[in-house]
Each structure stands twice: as C-alpha cells, then as structure tokens.
Amino acid sequence: MNENNSLLVRLKDCGVQKSSKWIVKGISLEIHKGKIVTLIGPNGSGKTTTAKMALNILKSNEGSIENYSTKMAYVPQKISIDWTMPLRVIDFMNLTSHINKGEIIEALELTGVQHLIYNEIHNLSGGEFQRVLIARAIAKKPDLLVLDEPVQGVDFNGEIALYNLIKEICTKFNCGILLISHDLHFVMSATDHVICLNGHICCSGSPKSIVKNSSYIELFGEHNAATLSLYQHEHDHSHQTDGSVKN
Amino acid sequence: MFDDFFIRALVAGVGIAIVAGPLGCLVIWRRLSYFGDTLSHSALLGVTLAYSFSLNIAFSVFVISAVVALLLVSLQKRTKLAGDSLLGLLAHSTLAIGLVLIGFLSYIRFDLMGLLFGDILAVTTADIGLVWIGGSIILIILYFIWKSLFSATVNYDLSAAEGMRPEVSNFIFTLLLAGVIALSIKMIGALLITGLLLIPAAIARNISNSPRQMIVIAILSGILSVVVGLFASLEINTSSGPSIIVVALILFIISLVPLEIKGQLQKR
Numbered sequence: 001m002n003e004n005n006s007l008l009v010r011l012k013d014c015g016v017q018k019s020s021k022w023i024v025k026g027i028s029l030e031i032h033k034g035k036i037v038t039l040i041g042p043n044g045s046g047k048t049t050t051a052k053m054a055l056n057i058l059k060s061n062e063g064s065i066e067n068y069s070t071k072m073a074y075v076p077q078k079i080s081i082d083w084t085m086p087l088r089v090i091d092f093m094n095l096t097s098h099i100n101k102g103e104i105i106e107a108l109e110l111t112g113v114q115h116l117i118y119n120e121i122h123n124l125s126g127g128e129f130q131r132v133l134i135a136r137a138i139a140k141k142p143d144l145l146v147l148d149e150p151v152q153g154v155d156f157n158g159e160i161a162l163y164n165l166i167k168e169i170c171t172k173f174n175c176g177i178l179l180i181s182h183d184l185h186f187v188m189s190a191t192d193h194v195i196c197l198n199g200h201i202c203c204s205g206s207p208k209s210i211v212k213n214s215s216y217i218e219l220f221g222e223h224n225a226a227t228l229s230l231y232q233h234e235h236d237h238s239h240q241t242d243g244s245v246k247n
Numbered sequence: 248m249f250d251d252f253f254i255r256a257l258v259a260g261v262g263i264a265i266v267a268g269p270l271g272c273l274v275i276w277r278r279l280s281y282f283g284d285t286l287s288h289s290a291l292l293g294v295t296l297a298y299s300f301s302l303n304i305a306f307s308v309f310v311i312s313a314v315v316a317l318l319l320v321s322l323q324k325r326t327k328l329a330g331d332s333l334l335g336l337l338a339h340s341t342l343a344i345g346l347v348l349i350g351f352l353s354y355i356r357f358d359l360m361g362l363l364f365g366d367i368l369a370v371t372t373a374d375i376g377l378v379w380i381g382g383s384i385i386l387i388i389l390y391f392i393w394k395s396l397f398s399a400t401v402n403y404d405l406s407a408a409e410g411m412r413p414e415v416s417n418f419i420f421t422l423l424l425a426g427v428i429a430l431s432i433k434m435i436g437a438l439l440i441t442g443l444l445l446i447p448a449a450i451a452r453n454i455s456n457s458p459r460q461m462i463v464i465a466i467l468s469g470i471l472s473v474v475v476g477l478f479a480s481l482e483i484n485t486s487s488g489p490s491i492i493v494v495a496l497i498l499f500i501i502s503l504v505p506l507e508i509k510g511q512l513q514k515r
Contacts, residue, residue, distance in 0.1 A: 055408040075406035085276045096409040
C-alpha cells in the first residue's frame with residue numbers, strides 16, 4: 001500500500017520505434033516520491049527517449065505507461081530559444097504556470113542567478129541559462145522532476161552545488177526525480193537507483209550493486225568501473241565532493 | 248470630408264491590425280512567414296471558388312486555407328520533401344489553380360487587381376461586422392490557448408511535458424491564421440496579407456524587450472500603418488494593400504534607428 005502511494009510513474013516493457021528501428025526497447029522502471037532514479041549510458045543509448053516516455057511526450061509503441069504525477073517539471077537537454085523572441089528570465093520562469101514574483105526570486109536564488117531576473121535569455125551564458133532552467137523547474141514545485149543532463153556547461157563548483165541542490169529538493173519537496181547524467185561520481189554517491197541503458201536496460205539496481213555488474217563494466221570500461229567502485233568505497237568514509245575526480 | 252467607404256475601410260482596417268498584431272508576433276517567433284504566404288496565395292483560390300458557387304468570400308477563403316494547412320501536415324508525414332519545398336508547391340499550385348479558374352469564369356467581371364492587392368471600395372458594412380466579430384472570436388480563442396501556444400513556441404517538449412497540450416493549440420493556431428487571412432483579403436489582397444502580419448511584428452521586435460511589449464507595439468504599428476496607408480491610398484489614388492504595406496515598411500526603417508544608436512554606443 002505504502003509502496004503504491006509513493007508511485008509516480010511506472011514503465012512496463014516500453015519501447016519507442018522510429019521508422020522500423022527500435023530506439024529503445026524493453027524499458028521497465030518505476031519512479032517513486034522522494035527517490036532519485038538515474039539513467040546512465042553512452043550517447044545514443046536512448047536516455048532522453050526513455051525520459052520523454054516517462055514525461056508522456058513520446059508514446060510507447062509497446063508495453064504500458066502509468067503516470068500518477070499531478071505536476072511534472074522538465075529540464076530538457078538541449079533548448080535553443082529563437083532570437084526573434086524577446087524573452088526575459090522572468091517571462092521564462094512563468095512559461096507554463098503562473099508563479100508569483102517572490103517564489104521566482106527564491107528559486108533563482110537557490111541556483112545563484114537571482115541577479116539575472118530581468119536579463120534577456122539570449123544574453124545569458126550556457127551555464128547561467130542552465131541554472132535558470134533548473135530554477136524554473138524547481139519553482140513549479142513539481143512532484144516529478146525530470147532532469148536531462150542538467151549541469152552541462154556549469155562551472156565545476158557550481159556543478160557540485162547544483163547536484164547538492166537537486167538532492168536537497170528531492171527530500172524537501174518529497175518529489176521523485178529522474179536524472180540523466182554523465183557524472184558517474186554523483187550518480188554513484190547520491191542516487192537511489194541506477195539504470196544503465198544501451199538501447200535496452202543493461203543492468204539496474206542500487207549504485208553499490210551496479211558497479212560490480214559485468215555488463216556495466218563492459219559498457220563503461222574496466223578502468224572506469226574500477227575507479228568508481230573504488231570511489232564508492234572511499235565514499236563510505238569521506239565527503240562526496242572531496243575532489244577525487246579522474247578527469 | 249471623408250466618404251462613407253473610407254470610414255468603413257478605416258474601421259475594418261483597424262480591426263484587422265489589432266488581430267494581426269499578436270498572430271504576427273507568433274508567425275515571427277515560430278518562423279512561419281512562408282507558411283503565412285502559402286495560406287494567403289491559396290486564398291485566391293478561395294475567392295474564385297466563392298464566386299463560382301456564390302459563397303461568402305471570407306468563409307470560402309477560410310475553408311481553403313484550412314484545407315491547405317491540413318494538406319501540408321499530411322504531405323509532411325508522407326513525403327521526404329522539406330517543409331519549405333512543400334510550402335512552395337502548395338502556394339504556387341493553389342495560386343495557379345485559382346488563376347486558371349478565373350479564366351474559366353470569364354462571364355463574371357473580375358477585379359483581379361482588387362483581389363491581389365486589396366480594394367477599400369469593396370469594404371461593406373457587413374464586412375466591418377465580419378472583421379470585428381470574427382476578429383473578437385480569434386482574439387478570445389487566442390487568449391485561452393495563449394499559455395500553451397507560447398510555451399510550445401519557446402520549447403515544444405517542455406510544453407508537452409508540463410501538460411500544456413501543445414499539439415492541440417498548434418492545430419487551433421493554424422485555423423486562427425487561416426481566419427485572419429480570410430478576414431483581411433478584401434482589404435489587403437491575397438499577395439500582401441503576410442506583410443501586414445509580419446512587418447508590424449518585425450517593427451515591434453526591433454524596439455521591445457518582452458513578449459507582451461512586442462505584441463502591444465505590433466498592434467499599434469499595425470494600426471498606424473493602416474490609418475496612414477488608407478489616407479495615402481485616398482489622396483494619391485493607389486491600391487489600399489500596397490499603400491498600407493509601404494507605410495509599414497517606412498515605420499520598420501524608422502524602428503531601426505534606435506537599434507543603430509544602441510549599436511554605435513556599444514562600440515564606443
């Protein structure tokens with residue numbers, strides 16, 4: 001019963017087919033309130049497609065999707081706003097629902113860009129825009145938050161702060177989060193459930209269990225997998241942002 | 248000192264400018280200017296059909312524009328041609344069919360110039376009613392689908408994910424565009440309708456920094472173009488459509504001045 005109450009989205013054997021080619025197939029996953037589910041995998045492995053199924057943007061060509069979320073917020077991977085439109089940050093924050101100014105400022109403060117509220121979107125840098133995107137999603141106070149590589153282009157310190165913020169939002173609003181990320185260190189240290197994709201689900205489970213999985217090692221290479229399991233081990237007695245980053 | 252026909256044209260023209268403002272902004276933001284062009288070219292076919300079967304011109308133009316818009320969507324799914332090629336195909340073939348049909352209808356005296364470039368003498372009291380009632384309906388519908396339409400203009404996926412149902416509002420928007428073309432064909436003419444949609448919005452883009460401001464300025468510059476253009480049309484006896492568009496162009500050139508000054512200041 002408790003399990004069912006917290007359920008936001010359930011994908012059962014879902015897949016997307018485009019001109020007779022399956023982009024992803026056999027995807028099953030569940031997103032629950034207060035939990036972070038992460039999708040990892042190489043380029044073209046269907047991470048964004050899977051996220052779009054969970055968001056009801058793409059229809060699944062097989063299986064079933066149950067969606068119990070009442071308010072979804074989305075941080076897309078790539079978004080380019082046409083320069084023909086004069087759009088300020090404050091207009092963008094109000095895009096899909098009306099949010100009062102106090103809450104807008106509050107959300108922008110969380111991601112550190114409150115000073116940009118009246119700037120035109122076109123004049124923001126990539127990292128600043130990414131922060132605005134995250135702030136907009138947070139300001140909606142969603143019960144399901146889908147983040148597709150949310151910290152791309154953000155500086156190193158900002159990246160850590162934003163990941164911490166995402167984790168904090170998850171517990172504060174008790175919302176479910178579906179995260180696509182290439183930052184394996186964060187994925188392994190802060191998420192509840194990891195799904196490793198490559199056109200299908202290679203393996204999934206808790207971060208601890210997944211780094212030992214052979215298909216994971218195959219996908220990410222032995223060296224990477226080894227450093228990560230090492231990291232996982234270190235993490236047991238040190239802080240997550242201690243800088244033991246390979247690259 | 249004004250003749251009745253002139254007052255009628257003025258009242259109808261201002262109504263059209265008010266509706267064209269927000270729709271024109273959307274056309275610019277969505278890069279649909281060629282789509283608008285296609286719809287207006289097909290409007291000529293709508294007019295000839297209206298004459299052949301003695302239908303209401305606005306109604307017939309609206310139906311043809313809507314059919315062309317739907318055809319475009321289905322062709323896009325079926326063929327491997329790019330959107331602009333399909334638009335060109337539809338624009339010129341509907342224009343051609345319209346002109347061929349006019350040839351067949353030789354027993355009716357046609358004012359071809361009037362159809363292509365607008366004729367203020369043709370505006371009747373009934374047309375005023377049509378423009379203002381039809382225009383109000385378009386604006387009311389636009390008001391209700393605005394949030395969805397606007398968010399989908401910024402980013403379709405984001406709008407869809409957050410429950411805005413952009414596919415519905417996109418479809419309605421196409422019909423609204425067909426509607427405004429139907430309303431303005433008598434006044435502006437088939438070839439120049441897109442100009443009244445685009446140029447006021449382009450003027451507004453030059454001097455505004457928020458979406459709302461852009462819409463207001465587009466409406467105001469549209470009204471100014473219509474009023475000044477109609478006066479000029481009366482004074483120097485030119486077609487109403489081209490006169491209005493030329494005035495809009497002059498306003499556009501003036502709107503570039505603040506941009507230039509800003510650019511010069513930034514260089515220093």
